[in-house]
Each structure stands twice: as structure tokens, then as C-alpha cells.
Amino acid sequence: MRACTDSNSKEQKISEDLAHVSQEAVEKLLRRSRPRGSSLKNQDESYSTNHGVSLGLAWGEANKNREKDGAENEARAERDILRGQVDEKGLSVSVDMEEMSDSDWEDGSAHTFKCKENDPETSINGITVELSPSQDLARRKTNRRASAEDKEVAELVHKVHLLCLLARGRIVDKACDDPLLQASLLSLLPARLLKLSENREPTGVSLYPLISWFSNQFKVTKLSSDEKSFRSALAHALEAKHGTPEEIAALSVALFRALNLTARFVSLLDVVSLKPEVDKCDSISQNAQRKGRGIFKNPTVMVDAQNHEPTSPALPSLCSEKNDYENGKKLKLSNATSEMDDIQRLKRKGDVEFEMQMAMAFSATTFEVDKDAGREKAANESLSTYPKKQRRITNVELPSSSSQPLPTAVGARKVGSPQYWAEVYCSGENMVGKWVHVDAINGLLGGEGRVEAAAAACRTSLRYVVGFAGYGAKDVTRRYCTRWYKVAPQRVNAAWWDEVLAPLRELESRATGDRINLPFPIESGLHEEMDLESSTRNGFVATRSTLEDMELEMRALSEPLPTNQQAYRNHPLYVLERWLTKYQIIQPKGPPLGFCSGYPVYRRSSVQMLKTKEKWLREGLQVKHNELPAKVLKRTDKQSKVQAHEDDDCEEANFEGTIELYGKWQLEPLLLPRAANGIVPKNERGQVDVWSEKCLPPGTVHLRLPRIFVLAKKLEIDYAPAMVGFEFKNGRSVPVFDGIVVCSEFKDVLLEAYAEEKERQEAEERKRNEREAMSRWYQLLSSIIIRQKLNNCYGSGQLDNPGKMDKLNARDAGEIQSRSQQQVERMEIEQHDVASGSGAQAEEHEHVFLKEYQSFDGESSLLTKQCHCGFSIQVEEF
DNA sequence: ATGCTTGAGGAGTCTTTGGTTAAC
DNA sequence: AGTTAACCTTTGACTCCTCAAGCA
Numbered sequence: 001m002r003a004c005t006d007s008n009s010k011e012q013k014i015s016e017d018l019a020h021v022s023q024e025a026v027e028k029l030l031r032r033s034r035p036r037g038s039s040l041k042n043q044d045e046s047y048s049t050n051h052g053v054s055l056g057l058a059w060g061e062a063n064k065n066r067e068k069d070g071a072e073n074e075a076r077a078e079r080d081i082l083r084g085q086v087d088e089k090g091l092s093v094s095v096d097m098e099e100m101s102d103s104d105w106e107d108g109s110a111h112t113f114k115c116k117e118n119d120p121e122t123s124i125n126g127i128t129v130e131l132s133p134s135q136d137l138a139r140r141k142t143n144r145r146a147s148a149e150d151k152e153v154a155e156l157v158h159k160v161h162l163l164c165l166l167a168r169g170r171i172v173d174k175a176c177d178d179p180l181l182q183a184s185l186l187s188l189l190p191a192r193l194l195k196l197s198e199n200r201e202p203t204g205v206s207l208y209p210l211i212s213w214f215s216n217q218f219k220v221t222k223l224s225s226d227e228k229s230f231r232s233a234l235a236h237a238l239e240a241k242h243g244t245p246e247e248i249a250a251l252s253v254a255l256f257r258a259l260n261l262t263a264r265f266v267s268l269l270d271v272v273s274l275k276p277e278v279d280k281c282d283s284i285s286q287n288a289q290r291k292g293r294g295i296f297k298n299p300t301v302m303v304d305a306q307n308h309e310p311t312s313p314a315l316p317s318l319c320s321e322k323n324d325y326e327n328g329k330k331l332k333l334s335n336a337t338s339e340m341d342d343i344q345r346l347k348r349k350g351d352v353e354f355e356m357q358m359a360m361a362f363s364a365t366t367f368e369v370d371k372d373a374g375r376e377k378a379a380n381e382s383l384s385t386y387p388k389k390q391r392r393i394t395n396v397e398l399p400s401s402s403s404q405p406l407p408t409a410v411g412a413r414k415v416g417s418p419q420y421w422a423e424v425y426c427s428g429e430n431m432v433g434k435w436v437h438v439d440a441i442n443g444l445l446g447g448e449g450r451v452e453a454a455a456a457a458c459r460t461s462l463r464y465v466v467g468f469a470g471y472g473a474k475d476v477t478r479r480y481c482t483r484w485y486k487v488a489p490q491r492v493n494a495a496w497w498d499e500v501l502a503p504l505r506e507l508e509s510r511a512t513g514d515r516i517n518l519p520f521p522i523e524s525g526l527h528e529e530m531d532l533e534s535s536t537r538n539g540f541v542a543t544r545s546t547l548e549d550m551e552l553e554m555r556a557l558s559e560p561l562p563t564n565q566q567a568y569r570n571h572p573l574y575v576l577e578r579w580l581t582k583y584q585i586i587q588p589k590g591p592p593l594g595f596c597s598g599y600p601v602y603r604r605s606s607v608q609m610l611k612t613k614e615k616w617l618r619e620g621l622q623v624k625h626n627e628l629p630a631k632v633l634k635r636t637d638k639q640s641k642v643q644a645h646e647d648d649d650c651e652e653a654n655f656e657g658t659i660e661l662y663g664k665w666q667l668e669p670l671l672l673p674r675a676a677n678g679i680v681p682k683n684e685r686g687q688v689d690v691w692s693e694k695c696l697p698p699g700t701v702h703l704r705l706p707r708i709f710v711l712a713k714k715l716e717i718d719y720a721p722a723m724v725g726f727e728f729k730n731g732r733s734v735p736v737f738d739g740i741v742v743c744s745e746f747k748d749v750l751l752e753a754y755a756e757e758k759e760r761q762e763a764e765e766r767k768r769n770e771r772e773a774m775s776r777w778y779q780l781l782s783s784i785i786i787r788q789k790l791n792n793c794y795g796s797g798q799l800d801n802p803g804k805m806d807k808l809n810a811r812d813a814g815e816i817q818s819r820s821q822q823q824v825e826r827m828e829i830e831q832h833d834v835a836s837g838s839g840a841q842a843e844e845h846e847h848v849f850l851k852e853y854q855s856f857d858g859e860s861s862l863l864t865k866q867c868h869c870g871f872s873i874q875v876e877e878f
Numbered sequence: 879a880t881g882c883t884t885g886a887g888g889a890g891t892c893t894t895t896g897g898t899t900a901a902c
Numbered sequence: 903a904g905t906t907a908a909c910c911t912t913t914g915a916c917t918c919c920t921c922a923a924g925c926a
Binding site: 727730 | 881896
């Protein structure tokens with residue numbers, strides 16, 4: 001029970017962490033987009049509306065509405081502004097456009113108007129506003145590169161979308177664990193299939209009857225239920241035996257879990273692009289679809305279905321989606337509605353061709369579980385006839401390799417893409433067990449190698465495939481992609497993604513990861529690489545999770561060599577010499593891994609960075625004796641001129657107009673001359689370049705204290721100014737100095753002297769402040785008294801401060817005079833006490849100054865008063 | 879229509895060690 | 903007379919990435 005509470009609190013904490021990460025990203029995005037006014041307009045509604053709306057979708061209840069409303073209002077406001085320019089002012093459109101800054105114009109504000117160009121409704125008050133940007137402008141617009149800001153916004157949108165989809169996946173996963181749903185599913189299951197729950201070592205083959213039964217029972221429709229929560233929607237789908245692809249996939253996961261199988265709900269997160277330009281291009285082709293479609297292109301949305309029912313023909317219908325994906329499956333939609341028929345009629349020729357291609361793709365690439373029992377049986381039999389070793393779930397090894405994406409010439413639409421499926425852990429597979437792709441919607445098993453091709457055919461890039469279990473998640477993209485090098489650049493910063501997934505991975509691993517006994521030892525090299533937490537070098541214990549990590553890593557490391565040269569430009573594993581930068585070299589070269597267009601291919605890990613001697617010095621490294629440069633570059637004209645000029649001055653003849661570069665393997669730790677006899681070794685400029693601690697000569701210390709050099713000079717200690725870098729000022733680079741470098745033995749002396757000096761300066765400062773305060777009090781009181789005297793003398797009482805001075809009568813003036821005099825006296829006494837150290841005495845005895853002890857010096861106007869204790873003070877007489 | 883190569887151009891990075899004058 | 907600080911003016915060459923054009 002306690003463990004359960006702990007677990008819950010941990011889950012809660014993880015959720016909070018994730019929520020925190022998400023919220024940070026959203027807030028950053030909102031902050032970024034708010035002040036953006038016009039420049040964001042060119043992102044048109046795709047950012048302001050689609051992305052804005054998306055923010056509210058998967059958020060916590062409170063945040064949900066707030067963010068959604070905020071973003072929608074913002075988007076609406078933007079639209080209203082733009083509409084207002086046309087609607088209200090009519091012909092003033094051009095004026096408004098002129099009023100926009102050039103940058104606004106270039107940023108593409110016109111783009112928003114352009115959308116209306118084809119709109120017959122753009123006629124206002126009988127006046128048609130022609131908005132046809134010139135070809136030149138259009139060309140300029142398309143040529144406009146995304147600015148850094150655009151990129152940052154795109155990245156933020158990408159991240160937020162990713163988090164939303166992640167949150168959605170968790171919701172679905174949680175619903176799959178619902179005991180009532182699972183019990184209901186079991187109640188529907190024929191008795192013969194119930195036996196599966198007793199199978200301790202399930203295999204892919206053993207799941208066939210179950211998948212077959214499931215795909216017979218449940219149908220995909222375009223209609224989403226009106227249920228508020230996903231759990232209710234799932235219950236509704238179970239009852240009706242039809243639902244959205246997401247619901248049906250979730251039901252399959254619930255069924256697997258009900259049968260004690262370890263199963264994940266897997267989702268292909270089709271996130272908005274990380275790069276702004278891609279979407280811009282997309283937006284042109286998808287303009288027609290955009291109207292009723294957010295970034296959540298799938299009709300299964302994160303908010304109440306009633307609000308987002310995909311009724312527009314422009315929307316990708318699940319009907320066509322179903323057909324797109326399943327034509328080859330012979331799964332007929334028995335509940336086709338008249339609406340679906342309409343949509344069928346609306347299909348373009350391209351769509352039909354597209355569907356045919358999809359059908360061909362699937363029939364050619366995936367194993368089909370036919371509804372026909374006979375065929376199913378035949379399939380099973382054919383599987384069972386495989387030798388045990390070769391019995392694979394993916395029994396289709398047809399020539400149409402998954403590395404050859406399906407032609408996408410027809411239909412530039414991202415519909416029909418496989419988006420939801422399940423993964424079941426089959427411990428009877430592959431000796432140690434493995435995760436098996438199960439697409440119960442289409443009755444497919446082990447089709448992981450085909451998902452990429454199917455997605456590519458539907459113009460969906462396979463960037464994030466995430467498996468959900470135990471309210472956690474794990475990125476399993478590598479299982480489904482064959483060319484990681486193409487996918488990786490389209491994904492968000494790996495560190496950020498790992499950070500987001502870390503707590504979820506833990507939850508997922510806890511839910512799915514049982515310890516398993518390996519029948520063989522893990523290879524030591526691989527073992528180290530994978531950093532297996534639960535495995536031991538000579539033990540055979542690992543977890544499913546770590547084994548899966550190994551499997552995914554192996555997939556990535558064993559990617560085939562790309563066949564075109566461009567692919568090597570940023571390939572994480574391989575490299576062509578021609579794509580090396582000026583400061584790169586392949587070392588050690590070794591035999592090439594292969595060839596591409598005749599050029600040798602090397603490992604990316606063999607690429608070394610080269611630097612000049614001076615650059616290495618900054619890192620505390622120096623080139624070994626007798627090492628020849630690994631690469632010699634020719635200087636540019638300007639560099640050569642500067643160098644030649646310097647050489648003339650120095651009368652050196654060894655200038656060769658080259659830059660010598662060295663690699664890491666040619667270096668050793670920097671050996672600077674040691675400080676001796678209290679003298680700091682300095683460079684030719686009489687200073688020490690302190691790029692890092694490593695650059696300090698041995699026996700010296702860097703004291704970063706302001707104006708400490710003054711003390712060093714005063715104490716006659718040898719020092720060198722510490723140069724810590726450069727800054728650009730007034731068009732030239734200027735060295736930045738911070739503190740000094742002195743011999744270590746002087747460190748304490750200097751620090752003590754510095755502390756003393758600081759104290760002395762502080763005391764001086766304090767004294768100065770006190771004197772200043774005193775002087776100001778004196779001036780203030782003097783002015784009051786003088787004013788009062790004048791007032792008394794000239795009697796009108798209406799000098800320049802009638803509001804106050806009028807009310808002062810002679811008695812008051814005398815009082816003020818007496819008080820101010822006392823105050824001045826008191827301050828002087830205190831000061832005297834402080835100076836003479838008689839503060840303690842003053843506390844015990846209050847001085848009394850009798851008139852008979854007073855004496856007045858007419859010359860200095862000083863009145864000397866004396867107490868009977870002998871204490872005397874001098875007061876300036878007013 | 880797609881994919882590859884090439885060249886152009888833009889964005890971002892790297893470069894890098896004052897002189898004069900007035901006030902103190 | 904020596905020291906300090908403010909002011910002046912506001913790089914530009916290079917690398918690398920991206921995109922369009924041309925071609926197969």
C-alpha cells in the first residue's frame with residue numbers, strides 16, 4: 001500500500017516535472033509570439049491559429065482554457081485587424097499596406113491578403129479589392145529566408161506540439177488500463193482465445209487468431225463520439241464496435257493487457273515541422289485543407305469531439321483514410337454511411353490512384369490477415385511450417401524493400417498514414433523475446449519494416465514514434481525507420497527530447513520491463529557501449545528495456561551506406577572527404593567502409609578537428625616537439641598582406657603565406673616556464689593570457705580583484721596584467737583585462753593588503769559621508785534660521801513660504817533657533833565622543849554647559865562651552 | 879515527378895592587443 | 903608631470919547552410 005502511495009507520488013512528481021517543462025516551453029512561445037505583431041503575420045494563421053489553438057488542447061484543465069482562449073483571442077485579434085483593414089476601410093487597403101514598414105511587407109503581411117485573392121467574397125460594398133502581388137514580389141517572398149526568429153518560433157511550436165501529442169498518448173494509455181474496459185473486452189472474447197492469457201511465452205504466431213478476431217469485431221469509422229473523456233469515448237467505441245483509429249488501436253491495447261500480455265499503445269506523432277520553410281511550402285499545397293484543419297490533422301482531437309467533428313469535405317476523412325490504408329486488406333466497412341458515399345464521390349482521380357498505390361504497397365509489403373478463416377489458417381500453417389529458427393512474425397520478405405519508399409507522385413495528401421498501433425512483448429520470440437508490431441486495425445502483425453514506407457506514401461514523415469505504457473512513454477522511432485540520418489535532422493534537439501522523456505521512460509520501463517535471463521553472455525564491447533544498468537559483465541540478467549535499447553541502437557549503427565553524396569554531408573555515422581570542412585581531417589584514415597560514386601566512405605568518428613598552435617594554447621595544450629602540421633592552408637589575400645606587412649616590420653624572412661593546423665593527437669599538456677624569484681613569466685606583450693586556468697604559468701595565481709595592481713605596485717610585487725579575452729569596441733577588437741597574475745607566494749600578502757585597503761577605503765567613505773551629511777544639516781538649519789531672522793527683522797511674515805512661515809510667530813522662531821542650535825551641538829558632541837573614544841562616558845553622564853563657563857571668540861565666531869566634568873565643545877554662533 | 883549536383887547568396891561565426899584628450 | 907578614464911566609431915572576411923536551377 002505504501003509502495004503504491006510512493007509510486008503514485010513519484011508519478012505525480014514526474015507529471016509535475018513534465019508539466020513544468022511543457023509550461024516553460026508554452027510560456028516561452030507565448031512570450032515570443034506576443035510582441036511579434038507584424039512579423040508573425042507572415043506565419044499567417046498557421047501559427048496564430050493552428051498552433052495557438054493547439055496549446056490549449058492537451059493542457060491541464062486550468063491552463064487549457066486559459067491558454068486556448070488566450071491564443072485564440074490573439075489569433076482572432078490578428079485576423080480582425082487584417083479583416084478590419086478591408087471591411088471597414090474598403091479602399092484604404094493600399095494605404096494601410098503602405099503604412100506598413102518595408103520589413104512588414106517583406107515579411108509577407110500581404111500573404112494574408114493573398115489568401116483572399118481567390119475568395120469571391122473579397123468584394124466589399126460593391127468594390128472589388130484586387131490584391132495581386134507582382135511576380136517580382138512573389139518571387140522575393142518565396143526567396144525570403146527564414147530568420148533566426150522564425151526558426152526559433154518554429155522550434156517552439158514544434159516542441160509544444162510534441163508535448164501535446166505526448167500528453168495525448170498518455171491519456172490514451174491510461175484509458176487502456178481501465179479494468180472495466182478490459183473486463184468488457186474479455187467478456188466478448190470467445191473461450192478459445194481466452195487461453196492466450198495462460199500462455200507464458202506468447203509468440204507472434206499465437207497472436208494471429210486474436211488479431212483476426214479483433215479486426216473482425218471492430219471497425220474504423222470517421223465518426224467520433226461526443227464523449228467528453230477519452231475513456232468514455234473508448235467505452236462508447238467498445239459498445240458500438242466502431243470508432244476512430246485511435247480508439248480502435250487503444251481497444252486492441254486494452255485487450256492485450258486484459259490477456260496479461262505486455263502491450264504498448266504506439267503513436268506516430270506527426271508533429272508540425274521544426275523548420276519554418278517546410279510548412280510554408282506545405283501551406284501552399286495544403287491551403288485548401290487548412291481552413292478546417294489544425295496541426296492535429298487527425299480527426300481524433302484532444303478536445304470534445306463535438307466541437308471538432310470533421311464534417312468538412314476538405315478534411316481528410318477517415319473513410320478515405322481507411323480506404324487508403326486498407327484497400328488491400330479486404331476489410332470492408334460494413335457500416336458505410338451515405339456521408340461516406342458522398343465523400344467517395346468527391347474523390348479526385350488523383351485520390352483514387354493514390355489509394356490504388358497504397359493498396360499495392362500494402363499488399364506487396366505486409367502480411368495480410370484475411371478475414372477469411374481459411375486464409376488465416378493457411379497463413380498460420382505456412383508459418384508453422386517454417387523451421388523454428390526462422391519463424392518470424394514478419395513473414396513477408398518480399399523484394400519490395402522498405403528502403404524503397406513508395407512513389408508519392410500521386411496525391412500530395414498526408415492522409416491514410418498509419419498513426420496508431422500496438423506493440424506486444426512476445427517473450428517466446430527471438431530466444432529472449434522481442435517487441436512485436438501489432439496493427440489490429442488492419443490486422444497486421446510484425447509490419448514494423450513497412451510503417452515507414454506507408455507513412456512516406458502518405459507524405460507523413462516518420463520522426464517520432466512513441467510507445468506508451470504505465471502512463472510513461474518511450475521513443476521507439478528507430479524500430480520503424482530505416483534511415484535514421486534522414487530522420488534525425490528533422491527532430492528536435494536530442495538533449496531536450498531526452499530530458500522530456502527521461503521521467504516517462506522510467507514509468508514505461510517499470511510497467512513493461514521484467515528481468516529476463518539471457519541464454520548467452522552479452523558481448524563486452526556492446527555491453528560497455530550500451531551501459532546496461534541491470535546487466536553484469538558475466539551475469540545474464542538484463543531488462544527488457546535495456547535489451548530493447550541495445551536493439552534500437554544496433555539498428556542505428558548498422559544503417560546501410562547512403563547511395564548519394566549529399567546524404568553524407570551531415571550523416572551521423574559516415575563521411576565523405578569532400579564534405580569535410582577546412583578545419584577537419586580524417587584520422588586515422590584506415591580502409592574505407594565503402595564507396596559512393598567512387599569516393600571512399602569513412603566513419604564519422606574518425607573525423608578530427610584541427611586548430612592552429614595559438615588556438616590549442618588557449619585550451620592549455622601545445623604541439624609536441626617535431627610534429628609536422630596535419631594540414632596546411634593557404635592564407636587569404638588579406639591575411640597574407642597583413643602578415644607580409646608584419647614580417648617586413650620584423651624583418652623576418654620565414655613567411656610562407658600558410659596556416660599550419662594540428663590535430664589533437666599531436667598535442668601534449670601546455671608546459672609554461674615556471675615562475676621563479678617572484679618574477680611572473682610574461683608574453684611578448686608583458687602580460688599573461690588567461691584563457692583558462694591551464695594557461696597560468698606554474699607557481700602563479702590569477703587575482704581577479706579590481707585595481708589590485710595598484711597594491712602590487714605599491715608593495716613592489718612583480719605582476720602581469722591578466723588578459724581574459726577580447727571584445728569588439730569602436731569597430732575594433734580590444735583586449736579585456738581582469739585582475740593580475742602574481743607569484744603564488746604573494747597571494748596572501750596581496751589579499752591581506754587588499755582587505756586592509758578595502759577596509760580603509762570603506763572607513764574613509766563612511767567618514768566622507770558623515771561629513772557630507774553634517775554639512776547638509778548645517779546648511780539646512782542655517783537657511784531656516786536665516787530665513788526666520790529675516791522674517792523677524794522685516795516683519796511682514798510673508799516671505800517666500802507663506803504656507804508655512806506665516807504661521808510661525810516669534811516664539812516658534814526662537815524655539816526653532818534654540819532646537820537647531822542644540823541639534824548642531826549634539827551632533828558635534830557625538831562626533832567628538834566618537835573621536836575621543838568617550839562614548840561610554842557620555843552614556844553615563846549628560847553634559848551641562850553653564851553660561852558662566854562659556855567664552856566667545858569674535859574673530860572666528862566660535863562659542864566655547866564647557867561642562868563641569870571638563871568636557872568642552874566649540875559651537876559656531878549664528 | 880523525383881533525386882542529385884552545382885553554384886549563388888545569406889546567416890552566422892570568427893577575428894582579435896588604439897589613439898587622443900581632458901580631468902585628476 | 904604622470905596617470906586615468908572617457909570618447910571616438912560602429913569590421914569584414916570567412917564558413918557553412920540553404921535554396922534554386924539544371925540535368926538525368
